[in-house]
Structure formats: C-alpha cells, structure tokens
Amino acid sequence: MSSPVIELDDVTKVYPLPAGDVVALNGISLIIDEGEFVAIMGPSGSGKSTLLNQIGCLDRPTSGNLFLDGKNIREMDDRELTDLRLSSIGYIFQKFNLIPLLSAYENVEYPYIMKHRKNDDTGRVRDLLALVGIDENLSTHKPNELSGGQQQRIAIARALVNDPAILLCDEPTGNLDSQTGAQIMEALSELHKKGRTIVMVTHESEIAAYAERTIVIRDGRVA
Ligand SMILES: Nc1ncnc2c1ncn2[C@@H]1O[C@H](COP(=O)(O)OP(=O)(O)O)[C@@H](O)[C@H]1O
Ligand SMILES: [Mg+2]
Incomplete structure (x- = not known):
C-alpha cells in the first residue's frame, strides 16, 4: 500500500496587494502518494507555481494545512523546515534561481555543503553535471555565461544533489529544445522508477504525458 507523502487540506494563499487581495490558491485539497509522478497543469496565472511553493515549504499557506510525510508543517519550526527542505525536497525553479557569483559546479555543490558541512569528495556533483550534459569546461562557467537551457540543466543537477525523496519541478523543460527536454524527461522518469515522488508543473500535454496522473x-482551485 502506498502512503500519502504530500497532503493539502483546504489550502488558500492570498497575496495582499494595495490594489486588493490576490487569491492565488482558493481552497486546494489533494493527496499525493509516495512514489507518484504527478503533473500539475493549468493556464498561466492559475496558481501552479504558488501551489508548488507551498509544497516546497518556500512559503506558508494563508489558511488550511499542508502535511509532508504526515507532519503538519505549521507545527515545525524554521530549523525543522530548513532541514526538511535540504534533505527531502529538490526544487527546480521556473527561473532557475542559480547563484550568479558561483560557477555551475559550485551552484550544484552548494546544497551539498549546506547539508554535509563539507565539500563533495564523492564525485557526486561531477556525475550529476555529466548526467545533465554539462561538461567539465562548462562547469567552471558562471550562470550569465551559459544559455537558458544550460542553466536549466544545472538547476536540475542542483535539485538532485542531496538525493531528495520529493522532486518539485516548475516547467522543467520550459527553456529547453525538444531533444534536451526529452533527455531531461527521461532522467525524471528514471528517478521516478527509483521511487522518487515527483510533482511537475507544466503547460505542455506532451510533457504531462510522462506523469502517471494530471491535476488541473x-x-x-482543482478543476
Ligand atoms: N508574490 C506575489 N505577489 C502578488 N501576487 C502574486 C505573487 N505570486 C503570484 N501572484 C499572483 O498569483 C496568481 C497565481 O500566480 P502563479 O502561481 O505564478 O501562477 P502560474 O504559475 O499558474 O502561472 C497570479 O494572479 C499572480 O499574479
Ligand atoms: Mg508559474
């Protein structure tokens, strides 16, 4: 039997703006089981990124509850949330969020150092860069010396560096040509087969087709 690893119970997210409140999430309830590969689809502005941010604990819901591994995140303090984010959740951002002053290699190594308090001496960073097709020469480049597709691949390697149980991806192939996109999707499918739970936001149905289930x-709101 599979068990729920992500559970949202009537979650809302309201952004208070001078011009009035923006209700980005309006009562979302859903359950994602351990090992599932779920696609989240919907039009631009429908709340997909906001939803992923809640699941990734980058933000807290305005109301409602979020349970990760059965634990209500409202009952966790900042340290517990940070540990959870570092160890259990890999996040691939829509806009990469790479650190501009660090090289590609150092960007991927960064969460490893945060978790292990030492540099990677296992070769893992190098292997992950190879997996996403960034060669040794490119790995010394800073993000602004790389194409959007290359930055995306580095963001994916970074998300995998601490071997997270949950992988959250916001439009993971949005900046890639279709061949590189297919490679990334094959890599995600491989990770899913190895038992990772994957939640992926996309607006492309060919990309959503890699998932087992689609939430619109x-x-x-869940449509
Ligand atoms: N930080 C923010 N401050 C104010 N409004 C926001 C913020 N982030 C998102 N929104 C608004 O919330 C709604 C949902 O946005 P988002 O989750 O980014 O949608 P999607 O990812 O589906 O395109 C939109 O109306 C957007 O303008
Ligand atoms: Mg978005």
Whole structure:
C-alpha cells in the first residue's frame, strides 16, 4: 500500500496587494502518494507555481494545512523546515534561481555543503553535471555565461544533489529544445522508477504525458 507523502487540506494563499487581495490558491485539497509522478497543469496565472511553493515549504499557506510525510508543517519550526527542505525536497525553479557569483559546479555543490558541512569528495556533483550534459569546461562557467537551457540543466543537477525523496519541478523543460527536454524527461522518469515522488508543473500535454496522473488547476482551485 502506498502512503500519502504530500497532503493539502483546504489550502488558500492570498497575496495582499494595495490594489486588493490576490487569491492565488482558493481552497486546494489533494493527496499525493509516495512514489507518484504527478503533473500539475493549468493556464498561466492559475496558481501552479504558488501551489508548488507551498509544497516546497518556500512559503506558508494563508489558511488550511499542508502535511509532508504526515507532519503538519505549521507545527515545525524554521530549523525543522530548513532541514526538511535540504534533505527531502529538490526544487527546480521556473527561473532557475542559480547563484550568479558561483560557477555551475559550485551552484550544484552548494546544497551539498549546506547539508554535509563539507565539500563533495564523492564525485557526486561531477556525475550529476555529466548526467545533465554539462561538461567539465562548462562547469567552471558562471550562470550569465551559459544559455537558458544550460542553466536549466544545472538547476536540475542542483535539485538532485542531496538525493531528495520529493522532486518539485516548475516547467522543467520550459527553456529547453525538444531533444534536451526529452533527455531531461527521461532522467525524471528514471528517478521516478527509483521511487522518487515527483510533482511537475507544466503547460505542455506532451510533457504531462510522462506523469502517471494530471491535476488541473484553474483560478486557484482543482478543476
Ligand atoms: N508574490 C506575489 N505577489 C502578488 N501576487 C502574486 C505573487 N505570486 C503570484 N501572484 C499572483 O498569483 C496568481 C497565481 O500566480 P502563479 O502561481 O505564478 O501562477 P502560474 O504559475 O499558474 O502561472 C497570479 O494572479 C499572480 O499574479
Ligand atoms: Mg508559474
């Protein structure tokens, strides 16, 4: 039997703005089981990234509850949340969020150092860069010396460096040509086969087809 690893219970997210409140999530309830590969689809502005941010504990819901591994994140302090994020969750951001002053290699190594308090002497960073097709020469480049597709691949390697149980991907192939995109999707499918739980936001149905299940979001609600 599979068990719920992500559970949202009537989650709302409201952004208070001077012009009025923006209700980005409007009562989302859903359950994702351990080892599932789920796609989240919906039009632009429907709340997909906001939803992923809640699941990734980058933000806290305005109301409602989020359970990760059965634990209510409202009952966790900042340290517990940081540990959870570092050890259990890999996040691939829509806009990469690479650190500009660090090389490609150092960007991938960064969460490893945060978790292990030492440099990677296992070859893992190098192997992950190879997996996403970044050669040794490119790995010394800074993000602004790399194409969007290359930055995306580095962001993916970085998300995998601490071997997270849950992988959250926001439009993971959005900046890639279709061949590189297919390679990335094959890599995600491989990780899914090895037991990772994957939640992937996409607006492309060919990309969503790699997932086992699709959840459609419209106006901050499950459609
Ligand atoms: N930080 C923010 N401050 C104010 N409004 C926001 C913020 N982030 C997102 N929104 C608004 O919330 C809604 C959902 O946005 P988002 O989750 O980014 O949608 P999607 O990823 O589906 O395109 C949109 O109306 C967007 O303008
Ligand atoms: Mg988005």
